[in-house]
Amino acid sequence: MNTIQSYINSHKDRFLNELIELLKIPSISADSAYKKDVLKTAEAVKSSLEKAGCDMVELCTTDGHPIVYGEKIIDPKLPTVLVYGHYDVQPPDPINLWDSPPFEPVIKKTELHPDGAIYARGACDDKGQMYMHVKAMELMTNTNTLPCNVKFMIEGEEEVGSVNLSTYVNNNREKLKNDVILISDTGMIAPDVPSITTGLRGLSYVEVEVTGPNRDLHSGLYGGAVANPINILAKMIAELHDENNRITIPGFYDEVQELSKEERAEMAKAPFNLENYKKSIGIPDIYGEKGYTTNERNSIRPTLDVNGIWGGYTGEGAKTVIASKAYAKISMRLVPNQDWHDITEKFTKHFESIAPDAVTIKVTPHHGGQAYVTPIDNIGYQAASKAYEDTFGTPAIPHRGGGSIPIVSLFEQQLKSKTILMGFGLDSDAIHSPNEHYGLRNYYKGIETIPLFYKYFTEMFNE
Amino acid sequence: MNTIQSYINSHKDRFLNELIELLKIPSISADSAYKKDVLKTAEAVKSSLEKAGCDMVELCTTDGHPIVYGEKIIDPKLPTVLVYGHYDVQPPDPINLWDSPPFEPVIKKTELHPDGAIYARGACDDKGQMYMHVKAMELMTNTNTLPCNVKFMIEGEEEVGSVNLSTYVNNNREKLKNDVILISDTGMIAPDVPSITTGLRGLSYVEVEVTGPNRDLHSGLYGGAVANPINILAKMIAELHDENNRITIPGFYDEVQELSKEERAEMAKAPFNLENYKKSIGIPDIYGEKGYTTNERNSIRPTLDVNGIWGGYTGEGAKTVIASKAYAKISMRLVPNQDWHDITEKFTKHFESIAPDAVTIKVTPHHGGQAYVTPIDNIGYQAASKAYEDTFGTPAIPHRGGGSIPIVSLFEQQLKSKTILMGFGLDSDAIHSPNEHYGLRNYYKGIETIPLFYKYFTEMFNE
Numbered sequence: 001m002n003t004i005q006s007y008i009n010s011h012k013d014r015f016l017n018e019l020i021e022l023l024k025i026p027s028i029s030a031d032s033a034y035k036k037d038v039l040k041t042a043e044a045v046k047s048s049l050e051k052a053g054c055d056m057v058e059l060c061t062t063d064g065h066p067i068v069y070g071e072k073i074i075d076p077k078l079p080t081v082l083v084y085g086h087y088d089v090q091p092p093d094p095i096n097l098w099d100s101p102p103f104e105p106v107i108k109k110t111e112l113h114p115d116g117a118i119y120a121r122g123a124c125d126d127k128g129q130m131y132m133h134v135k136a137m138e139l140m141t142n143t144n145t146l147p148c149n150v151k152f153m154i155e156g157e158e159e160v161g162s163v164n165l166s167t168y169v170n171n172n173r174e175k176l177k178n179d180v181i182l183i184s185d186t187g188m189i190a191p192d193v194p195s196i197t198t199g200l201r202g203l204s205y206v207e208v209e210v211t212g213p214n215r216d217l218h219s220g221l222y223g224g225a226v227a228n229p230i231n232i233l234a235k236m237i238a239e240l241h242d243e244n245n246r247i248t249i250p251g252f253y254d255e256v257q258e259l260s261k262e263e264r265a266e267m268a269k270a271p272f273n274l275e276n277y278k279k280s281i282g283i284p285d286i287y288g289e290k291g292y293t294t295n296e297r298n299s300i301r302p303t304l305d306v307n308g309i310w311g312g313y314t315g316e317g318a319k320t321v322i323a324s325k326a327y328a329k330i331s332m333r334l335v336p337n338q339d340w341h342d343i344t345e346k347f348t349k350h351f352e353s354i355a356p357d358a359v360t361i362k363v364t365p366h367h368g369g370q371a372y373v374t375p376i377d378n379i380g381y382q383a384a385s386k387a388y389e390d391t392f393g394t395p396a397i398p399h400r401g402g403g404s405i406p407i408v409s410l411f412e413q414q415l416k417s418k419t420i421l422m423g424f425g426l427d428s429d430a431i432h433s434p435n436e437h438y439g440l441r442n443y444y445k446g447i448e449t450i451p452l453f454y455k456y457f458t459e460m461f462n463e
Numbered sequence: 464m465n466t467i468q469s470y471i472n473s474h475k476d477r478f479l480n481e482l483i484e485l486l487k488i489p490s491i492s493a494d495s496a497y498k499k500d501v502l503k504t505a506e507a508v509k510s511s512l513e514k515a516g517c518d519m520v521e522l523c524t525t526d527g528h529p530i531v532y533g534e535k536i537i538d539p540k541l542p543t544v545l546v547y548g549h550y551d552v553q554p555p556d557p558i559n560l561w562d563s564p565p566f567e568p569v570i571k572k573t574e575l576h577p578d579g580a581i582y583a584r585g586a587c588d589d590k591g592q593m594y595m596h597v598k599a600m601e602l603m604t605n606t607n608t609l610p611c612n613v614k615f616m617i618e619g620e621e622e623v624g625s626v627n628l629s630t631y632v633n634n635n636r637e638k639l640k641n642d643v644i645l646i647s648d649t650g651m652i653a654p655d656v657p658s659i660t661t662g663l664r665g666l667s668y669v670e671v672e673v674t675g676p677n678r679d680l681h682s683g684l685y686g687g688a689v690a691n692p693i694n695i696l697a698k699m700i701a702e703l704h705d706e707n708n709r710i711t712i713p714g715f716y717d718e719v720q721e722l723s724k725e726e727r728a729e730m731a732k733a734p735f736n737l738e739n740y741k742k743s744i745g746i747p748d749i750y751g752e753k754g755y756t757t758n759e760r761n762s763i764r765p766t767l768d769v770n771g772i773w774g775g776y777t778g779e780g781a782k783t784v785i786a787s788k789a790y791a792k793i794s795m796r797l798v799p800n801q802d803w804h805d806i807t808e809k810f811t812k813h814f815e816s817i818a819p820d821a822v823t824i825k826v827t828p829h830h831g832g833q834a835y836v837t838p839i840d841n842i843g844y845q846a847a848s849k850a851y852e853d854t855f856g857t858p859a860i861p862h863r864g865g866g867s868i869p870i871v872s873l874f875e876q877q878l879k880s881k882t883i884l885m886g887f888g889l890d891s892d893a894i895h896s897p898n899e900h901y902g903l904r905n906y907y908k909g910i911e912t913i914p915l916f917y918k919y920f921t922e923m924f925n926e
Contacts, residue, residue, distance in 0.1 A: 221865045224766035235704075286689065288689070303687035307775050329776060
């Protein structure tokens with residue numbers, strides 16, 4: 001047993017009990033009724049960083065909840081790791097679907113977690129994963145193995161869109177200067193398959209409105225002679241994909257970063273069972289862009305999905321009406337190099353251009369974010385992969401996530417450094433849902449893997 | 464001045480006052496709170512038919528509101544006209560949009576009605592138009608000009624779907640036997656352009672449901688890899704029309720009765736101003752099946768319109784969801800010879816066939832009705848046209864209505880006779896809306912024209 005493992009073994013119960021105490025505080029950032037609890041959690045995190053060996057720890061006030069900042073600079077010549085995490089949690093609603101109270105953590109064994117999992121709001125997202133970094137820091141401090149400088153930035157507003165983080169980062173560029181950013185707020189492919197999220201998709205979200213006649217019309221008297229906004233909207237939406245399910249917006253794919261054969265082959269190594277996938281979401285068959293696998297379609301390829309549609313009579317029974325207006329909410333997931341402002345503009349222009357003269361169109365952009373990617377030849381990635389191989393006995397699989405984490409693009413833009421997403425959660429951990437939990441094995445594996453990342457990253461950085 | 468005109472002139476004020484009294488009774492069939500008023504109206508109609516000269520008048524009870532039946536059989540060898548009308552009215556809501564109380568009739572002059580119009584719920588639909596027939600009967604009785612037998616069937620449930628009429632008609636086929644059915648419950652093209660509604664469209668109304676995944680999914684994690692029910696529904700709706708706006712359902716047009724060049728030329732004589740049409744409903748341009756005019760598209764051609772659509776997130780802001788289900792209400796207006804059961808079946812089969820394997824489809828038929836047409840060589844039509852020519856100085860224009868009046872098909876089916884729709888209302892009369900009104904000129908013109916119809920019909924019948 002090496003130093004890391006023996007330290008963890010000796011402090012196992014305390015590591016768990018400390019996390020349980022943190023999970024008991026309902027740090028719900030979305031609900032102002034919990035403002036004091038959010039602050040109490042920030043103070044607990046601050047105190048834990050001090051105990052873990054940081055030289056300087058502070059609560060940085062923002063217009064919202066505070067950011068906990070901590071650092072230990074052992075040598076300015078050595079590289080610096082910036083750890084990002086968040087101590088706030090999602091609201092636990094619907095409460096009645098929880099098997100145990102969300103802020104009274106309990107340990108339960110499950111099929112996927114034979115060693116037990118801790119059930120509580122925030123267990124995985126992100127208190128459990130964030131606290132692994134605090135404990136890894138403690139471990140490195142107490143075993144004299146911290147190989148580089150470290151900075152912690154733990155915020156309390158991630159679940160409400162990190163509204164004040166951008167200002168904080170922008171105002172503290174020098175203070176936050178680093179060589180790599182480390183985040184554990186994502187998942188791994190399977191309990192025994194470590195994976196590193198190397199990419200996140202960007203987003204462009206718009207709302208469209210199609211207007212035909214200036215009032216609802218009787219479909220008997222006008223049907224057939226007047227453009228029906230719902231039919232037209234359906235036609236326009238249909239035209240946004242071709243027969244191969246490729247998006248037809250001119251220039252949409254212009255900047256799309258195509259993956260090499262090698263990268264796609266690497267991705268294809270991820271364990272995936274199509275039948276289980278279909279069964280898990282109850283679909284008769286998969287559907288998507290020709291020439292790509294399911295895992296490619298939902299990660300390295302851009303998409304266009306209607307997230308909501310409405311118009312006309314939607315109540316019980318029948319009403320023979322031609323609606324004056326029809327609406328849809330449409331989002332596009334973007335991949336690296338696609339700029340969401342550019343895509344929003346291209347969408348708008350195209351959507352307006354395909355409308356027949358008989359209707360008028362309004363496109364309202366909602367919001368967006370850039371895609372993000374970490375190249376696997378980046379030393380941050382390499383160090384993480386080597387660390388995983390040590391602790392799991394198998395190298396990490398690079399995984400492109402389909403979702404969007406806007407802060408990662410923000411960090412790259414403002415701090416000019418790459419982020420390594422070392423997630424230890426599982427898709428089945430029910431984050432944002434009732435009965436959120438986090439495997440004890442995952443928690444301890446995280447604490448074991450992180451110091452190795454520091455070790456390998458520093459070695460590679462100095463090479 | 465002829466007999467008819469002089470009789471009307473002598474009784475003008477009484478004719479109006481009697482109608483005003485009838486309009487004062489709130490015979491709202493949809494609201495059980497008005498049950499007594501509905502009955503009171505039925506009794507008033509009964510009494511008016513007795514005074515007009517009917518030999519036998521009765522209130523026929525049904526499971527709902529009573530039907531007023533009256534008749535005068537002068538000679539079994541002479542033809543029989545069956546007059547249908549209704550004494551019930553639509554609810555007046557929204558009351559606050561009425562300029563005067565809906566059941567306190569007032570006379571006002573307007574641009575379209577320089578001689579004045581009577582403002583009240585039911586003024587046009589259908590008390591005013593129905594009462595023209597009662598007064599025409601009185602006129603013929605008192606001037607000894609009734610040339611044939613006459614039967615009246617005035618119901619009190621037209622505004623709630625004539626729910627008990629079918630049973631009544633079916634149980635009284637012999638009693639209701641007739642040679643032509645006469646109804647004034649439609650409109651004319653313009654104040655000085657008499658027109659006869661020669662056709663009504665049928666209807667097939669269905670609801671469709673497209674199911675993808677068994678629950679709403681995160682569009683970041685699944686977007687691109689899973690069939691999105693809203694996108695699929697849009698695509699399927701779009702596929703229901705081709706590039707010429709023809710409906711693509713196989714066999715949909717098989718039974719469609721095409722009009723002859725002559726019939727289309729006759730239709731085209733109806734005054735129509737495209738710019739005014741566009742302006743009246745605020746549309747930038749018209750839209751419809753290639754090869755047909757606006758008036759043809761909304762009357763002699765079948766259509767397919769989405770009357771309502773919904774799915775996914777339709778609230779404020781943005782939610783990145785792939786909905787589990789998407790829905791639409793779709794109605795098809797049908798033309799003569801298309802059977803609505805057959806069309807519903809063809810739609811269902813086709814809609815299921817164009818669905819990709821990645822979704823499941825459910826089609827639920829709501830209701831339907833057959834189209835109806837009166838050939839213009841029918842003596843009923845000829846008699847009506849001649850009558851109009853006498854009173855308006857111009858022959859009536861045959862007009863195919865785009866809407867559906869299911870009772871007309873019912874009469875043809877059960878009583879084996881054709882219906883002549885002699886409407887005297889105007890589109891601008893605001894039936895079913897606040898400030899419903901009926902022009903006094905239209906009312907008196909109706910009373911003047913109807914006896915001429917009896918005269919010409921009897922003459923032509925005997926030829």
